[in-house]
Amino acid sequence: MINFEIDGKPVSVPKNGTVMDGANQLGIYIPHFCYHKKLSIAANCRMCLVQVEKAPKPLPACATPAMEGMKVFTHSGQAVTAQKGVMEFLLINHPLDCPICDQGGECQLQDLAVGYGASSSRYTEAKRVVANKNLGPLISTDMTRCIHCTRCVRFGQEIAGIMELGMVGRGEHSEILAFVGKTVDSELSGNVIDLCPVGALVSKPFRYSARTWELSRRKSISPHCGLGSNLIVQIKQNRVMRVLPRENEEINECWLSDKDRFSYEGLNSEERLTKPMIKQGGVWQECDWQTALEFVANGLKDVKEKYGAESIGALGSAHSTLEELYLLQKLVRGLGSESVDHRVRQSDFRADSQMQGAPWLGMPIAEISQLKSLLVIGSTLRKDHPLLAHRIRQAVKHGAELNVINPIDDDLLTKVRNRAIVAPDKMISMLAEVLKAIAELKGVEIPDDAKNALSTVSASDTARAMAISLSDNKPAAIFIGNLAQHHPRYTDICKLAQHIAQISDIRFGVLGEAANSVGAYIAGAVPFDNRFGNRNADIAGDRHGGQGANASQMLGMDDAASGTGCKAYILLNLEPELDCYNTQRAVRTLAAADLVVMMSAYKSHAAIQDNYADVLLPIAPFTETSGTFISTEGRVQGFNGVVAPLGETRPAWKVLRVLGNILQLDGFDYETSEQVRADVLPAGNDVSAWLNSSLGSLAVNPIEAGKENKGSVGLQRIGEVPIYQADLIVRRAESLQRTRDAAAPLAWMPGSLMAQLGLQTEEVIRLKQGEGEVQLPVAQDDKLPANCIRVASAHPSTAALGGMFDQITVEKS
Amino acid sequence: MLSAESLKKIDYELTKYPADQKQSAVMSALAIAQDEKGWLTTETMDFVAEYLDMPSIAVYEVATFYTMYNLQPIGKYKITVCTNLPCALSGANEAVAHFREKLGIGFNETTTDGKFTLKEGECMGACGDAPVLLVNNKRMCSFMSNDKIDQLLEDLSK
Ligand code: SF4
Numbered sequence A: 001m002i003n004f005e006i007d008g009k010p011v012s013v014p015k016n017g018t019v020m021d022g023a024n025q026l027g028i029y030i031p032h033f034c035y036h037k038k039l040s041i042a043a044n045c046r047m048c049l050v051q052v053e054k055a056p057k058p059l060p061a062c063a064t065p066a067m068e069g070m071k072v073f074t075h076s077g078q079a080v081t082a083q084k085g086v087m088e089f090l091l092i093n094h095p096l097d098c099p100i101c102d103q104g105g106e107c108q109l110q111d112l113a114v115g116y117g118a119s120s121s122r123y124t125e126a127k128r129v130v131a132n133k134n135l136g137p138l139i140s141t142d143m144t145r146c147i148h149c150t151r152c153v154r155f156g157q158e159i160a161g162i163m164e165l166g167m168v169g170r171g172e173h174s175e176i177l178a179f180v181g182k183t184v185d186s187e188l189s190g191n192v193i194d195l196c197p198v199g200a201l202v203s204k205p206f207r208y209s210a211r212t213w214e215l216s217r218r219k220s221i222s223p224h225c226g227l228g229s230n231l232i233v234q235i236k237q238n239r240v241m242r243v244l245p246r247e248n249e250e251i252n253e254c255w256l257s258d259k260d261r262f263s264y265e266g267l268n269s270e271e272r273l274t275k276p277m278i279k280q281g282g283v284w285q286e287c288d289w290q291t292a293l294e295f296v297a298n299g300l301k302d303v304k305e306k307y308g309a310e311s312i313g314a315l316g317s318a319h320s321t322l323e324e325l326y327l328l329q330k331l332v333r334g335l336g337s338e339s340v341d342h343r344v345r346q347s348d349f350r351a352d353s354q355m356q357g358a359p360w361l362g363m364p365i366a367e368i369s370q371l372k373s374l375l376v377i378g379s380t381l382r383k384d385h386p387l388l389a390h391r392i393r394q395a396v397k398h399g400a401e402l403n404v405i406n407p408i409d410d411d412l413l414t415k416v417r418n419r420a421i422v423a424p425d426k427m428i429s430m431l432a433e434v435l436k437a438i439a440e441l442k443g444v445e446i447p448d449d450a451k452n453a454l455s456t457v458s459a460s461d462t463a464r465a466m467a468i469s470l471s472d473n474k475p476a477a478i479f480i481g482n483l484a485q486h487h488p489r490y491t492d493i494c495k496l497a498q499h500i501a502q503i504s505d506i507r508f509g510v511l512g513e514a515a516n517s518v519g520a521y522i523a524g525a526v527p528f529d530n531r532f533g534n535r536n537a538d539i540a541g542d543r544h545g546g547q548g549a550n551a552s553q554m555l556g557m558d559d560a561a562s563g564t565g566c567k568a569y570i571l572l573n574l575e576p577e578l579d580c581y582n583t584q585r586a587v588r589t590l591a592a593a594d595l596v597v598m599m600s601a602y603k604s605h606a607a608i609q610d611n612y613a614d615v616l617l618p619i620a621p622f623t624e625t626s627g628t629f630i631s632t633e634g635r636v637q638g639f640n641g642v643v644a645p646l647g648e649t650r651p652a653w654k655v656l657r658v659l660g661n662i663l664q665l666d667g668f669d670y671e672t673s674e675q676v677r678a679d680v681l682p683a684g685n686d687v688s689a690w691l692n693s694s695l696g697s698l699a700v701n702p703i704e705a706g707k708e709n710k711g712s713v714g715l716q717r718i719g720e721v722p723i724y725q726a727d728l729i730v731r732r733a734e735s736l737q738r739t740r741d742a743a744a745p746l747a748w749m750p751g752s753l754m755a756q757l758g759l760q761t762e763e764v765i766r767l768k769q770g771e772g773e774v775q776l777p778v779a780q781d782d783k784l785p786a787n788c789i790r791v792a793s794a795h796p797s798t799a800a801l802g803g804m805f806d807q808i809t810v811e812k813s
Numbered sequence B: 001m002l003s004a005e006s007l008k009k010i011d012y013e014l015t016k017y018p019a020d021q022k023q024s025a026v027m028s029a030l031a032i033a034q035d036e037k038g039w040l041t042t043e044t045m046d047f048v049a050e051y052l053d054m055p056s057i058a059v060y061e062v063a064t065f066y067t068m069y070n071l072q073p074i075g076k077y078k079i080t081v082c083t084n085l086p087c088a089l090s091g092a093n094e095a096v097a098h099f100r101e102k103l104g105i106g107f108n109e110t111t112t113d114g115k116f117t118l119k120e121g122e123c124m125g126a127c128g129d130a131p132v133l134l135v136n137n138k139r140m141c142s143f144m145s146n147d148k149i150d151q152l153l154e155d156l157s158k
């Protein structure tokens, strides 16, 4: 520790600490622009000049190392004169357009100019003008305002992992831009808007729509990926105007992904459903709530009478709140059915009977940055978990070794130590090899339940390198990504990975796909009794101990269940034509049902056109209801509605409560969402007793057997969920839909396969799965494994296809 | 994109730095590329970026910072005359005036036959030899009186 003095107050900072660090500790404010606690030190704005005893000139606080016994003065005559001098220089070329500048009111330059600027300028010469740049649909530029602090440049290099902006030219001619003809495409790009201390980089969707001081700030939680980013939602006249990060060092730090930041546009979409609608005689009509709810209640009763309670099923998306999912399952169970699920994109439910708890990250998010080695299995990491990917990049920067087993080889913008890019069906054998290698390395027996499966496996060099990396570097972890969770052999992937984790004594985690992936289990939105022996309060009447149908069975998605299904469905926050493992079969199954109730914030085109729905109930998105999400690290985060529900929209928990009352079910007398939550979490916010990713003693299937053969016969589809198609809100966020990441799906395949099939790039081909087919242009990606075609799911243009990782056939058209 | 010969030169430069810090060679790589192509197109800079495993924008930063990189097509001979104070005091302005008259072009212009481009330069660290100029970044000419300029232009025109 180094002890020194600032403004007469003693302070000590660690070795390599700076004067700025000391000042921050003491709460002394030193004006600054280029300094940012999360970025490297550039010391190029000079605003932070302070006086240091015995130093002949003022020194920049951000870049001056603290020294034993040093005496610093931040407000002395010399310091203030220096700061004022710098301010005068900065203002020479800065335009006086604050009245029309979006940054006005939250501009660091404006604020500091009040404190350090002169009331008029001595500069009478012409000001410099810099042409604006097109950085894409999210960031708008006014480059004349730039003060060249290079925060935006350093953000790209150091946090986003990809340098998209740079400072070109020199001296008076320097300017910030992207390389000729390029835009800023990082999935974290919006953060430069917050970082820019002036109005040079501002939000394009928000541009000129409000002044910052007209906005009220409300706290909220992101409804998208499993991270649970903390948000500030800013509203004006009952409308969400923009979203900013709420700093939380343990979760999102001071960042937000573009998905979290810009998806709010979807909340104000034209497609919002504002009145209940019923289909009568094939015609959709708006109606009042009373009529709609009675229609639903009568429909459910009829189905129950005619076909029995088991023919009622409910599916809720894990982007719904804990309270909503809890009441959904309570309603269905109250009616006498156990068929309730949230895992609509999962295809392998073999482990259901063995689950020991809710699969979770296995460790706090913040500890990811400290990992020394990790293995990520089946993930479009940057797109599914943008900020987790950032944490992993930071870990790698500090020496961690990243190992990847994946069917795709997208650039992770960081060093990958060992990678195995293999076809989806080969991921199992790859993992088996790693398990074998680690067992050999540690000299332990292969666990019994994997012994049979592994008898013919021998470890490759890559597998051995991964095993060494995981066992030699502690702390380490294995993460199961979204692709692996949707994989037809998810159970085997999990089992093998857990054995590897156990033998090498490292963490095992499942990366939560949605904001409430963990919460959905805890709420009971699964077709099996999930008290896991842990639940201390018994909830009367809502469990039957039996087994209901899972998502795949309910929607007739797997081969065995094809053609079957329920007679009545309640869908919560779902668009089955986009959100399911096998959209083709899901839609067909729904269409054959007697009653499909959609609780949704949107008038989904497909629901109306494909004619599978019978009732649409307008429910509130996360900004219009109170609720709770449980993040992938098991953190319980409650939030309140920030605006009033739009039109006749109602919070889903209230709708379900009223429905429960109309159906005369017990235990639906909640007055507030907090009461619902208290029922789910009687012991408060500690849910650690529920968190357990273990699958018991389930045996691993033979490596080459099972479902994978279905794929290995011909071509395998790799059907990832594109970043801006993952849920209902983001699908309708217009600006995000104009980014590169939202480009329409193509049929990506390796050159070898193109040659074999005689295809050219951009040639439109016919892709077939089951009875459905779509036409897409071919694109070449030589990093894909042989005989694989990457065709995104969750997109209207591929909705007619079948399973995300099933066999697919190609025809020239 | 670049000739095998240029690539060989770049590869040689690369041997001077650790394997994971290829971008250290960016300045020499750009100079080598420019020697071959005359000036640096977007494509050339992109190519260098890829070759050195660095972001294109970072190459662009370097190329725009140093005045010796040509980002626009230039004549066969680029003549850069130092006009900083010591040179100016010792006849640089007269030298420039003489060039203007003889070539019929001003700074940043190229003669119609594509032979000469005139550039304004900063101190070249040879103030004692003023006025000084550079031909194509590499050849320095000192004490450039009008006679010597005539001589130079004649030699280059051959
Ligand atoms: S654009 Fe903003 S963040 Fe980037 S250098 Fe200029 S002032 Fe700094």
Ligand code: FES
Pocket: A031, A032, A033, A034, A035, A042, A043, A044, A045, A046, A047, A048, A049, A060, A061, A062, A063
């Ligand atoms: S904040 Fe210290 S120089 Fe910019």
Ligand code: FES
Pocket: B082, B083, B084, B085, B086, B087, B088, B122, B123, B124, B125, B126, B127, B130, B132
């Ligand atoms: S001023 Fe011309 S070389 Fe120094």
